[in-house]
Amino acid sequence: MDNDCNNGDDERGTPEPLKRVMNGIRQIAAAFTSIAVLFGVSACVAPSAVPRPQANISAPLSIAEDGPCCGPITPEAQHVLDVLDSSNVERLWQKSTHVAWDTGEPDMSPSDEAVFARIDRRDTHCAAFAAAMGKRLGVYMLRPPRHKASFLATAQTEWFASGAGRNVGWWPVDGPEQAQALANSGRLVVVAYPSPDPHRPGHIAVVRPDDKRTLKQIRESGPEITQAGGHNYLETTVKRGFSFHPGAWPNGVKYFAHDLPDQLPPQSSD
Incomplete structure (x- = not known):
């Protein structure tokens, strides 16, 4: 009986020259997959590397108790x-x-x-x-x-x-x-x-x-x-x-x- 959940390759009975061709195709496919994954990760990471505008929250400025309190006009x-x-x-x-x-x-x-x-x-x-x-x-x-x-x-x-x-x-x-x-x-x-x-x-x-x-x-x-x-x-x-x-x-x-x-x-x- 066939097992519908078996997704592995079964190469028994496949001629040796054809096996070599199939192995070569798998290697090429794996290389393309690696490149695609690399670009996919870069696309996901790149936006987060761009800094978002953030408030420049400064430390509290000094306030004078006497006279003008809040500093000169810059x-x-x-x-x-x-x-x-x-x-x-x-x-x-x-x-x-x-x-x-x-x-x-x-x-x-x-x-x-x-x-x-x-x-x-x-x-x-x-x-x-x-x-x-x-x-x-x-x-x-x-x-x-x-x-x-x-x-x-x-x-x-x-x-x-x-x-x-x-x-x-x-x-x-x-x-x-x-x-x-x-x-x-x-x-x-x-x-x-x-x-x-x-x-x-x-x-x-x-x-x-x-x-x-x-x-x-x-x-x-x-x-x-x-x-x-x-x-x-x-x-x-x-x-x-x-x-x-x-x-x-x-x-x-x-x-x-x-x-x-x-x-x-x-x-x-x-």
């Missing part, structure tokens, strides 16, 4: 200031206006804009502004079209803390003093509040480098920020900027930082 921090100061945030990214997320310019006709304003008079653009500043500094954060503009601030906050955010270089910052110090040292730092109510928006702002704030001031009202929102500010504090969000200041906000790229994007003249 050239990189001055570049962040230049980008924020040239954003024209007090005129653009206006609430109750449909805007292009990366420029803040209205992108509807006056008649359509009038209809939009009647539909949602509370529409604000804090998250779009933060993402636009990141774009101008060469730093990615969650933004349209990957996520819709509505409720984007809460989604960004969750994204910063996720594996996706860490893999592109974001890391959490321990408190407002370190946030101000990191901003002064030339990192892009954001402060964000994820709304606990899924039907209400959160808020996000960019921490401004500022070499004059004291530890007492930061503990009272937080770092300096630039924001769009219910009120657009070129310069204000976290306490004031997040005042429309009960529960945000001081314990509800979160800080995140990202190194600037070595090659900074050129800035437009407008």
Whole structure:
């Protein structure tokens, strides 16, 4: 009776010349198999050899108890200031206006804009502004079209803390003093509040480098920020900027930082 599970070769009765030919064919097949396995292993190993972007989490920066607390403004921090100061945030990214997320310019006709304003008079653009500043500094954060503009601030906050955010270089910052110090040292730092109510928006702002704030001031009202929102500010504090969000200041906000790229994007003249 034949054994269906017997997959071995039975060469009994095979002429000797034919055996030699068959052995030669097996050797050639084995050589090709070895080559295929080698390339297969290389294909599996190669992607893991490519380093994924990782956050450059630095040691805590020194904080002075007296006088200005958080270090001088570095050239990189001055570049962040230049980008924020040239954003024209007090005129653009206006609430109750449909805007292009990366420029803040209205992108509807006056008649359509009038209809939009009647539909949602509370529409604000804090998250779009933060993402636009990141774009101008060469730093990615969650933004349209990957996520819709509505409720984007809460989604960004969750994204910063996720594996996706860490893999592109974001890391959490321990408190407002370190946030101000990191901003002064030339990192892009954001402060964000994820709304606990899924039907209400959160808020996000960019921490401004500022070499004059004291530890007492930061503990009272937080770092300096630039924001769009219910009120657009070129310069204000976290306490004031997040005042429309009960529960945000001081314990509800979160800080995140990202190194600037070595090659900074050129800035437009407008």
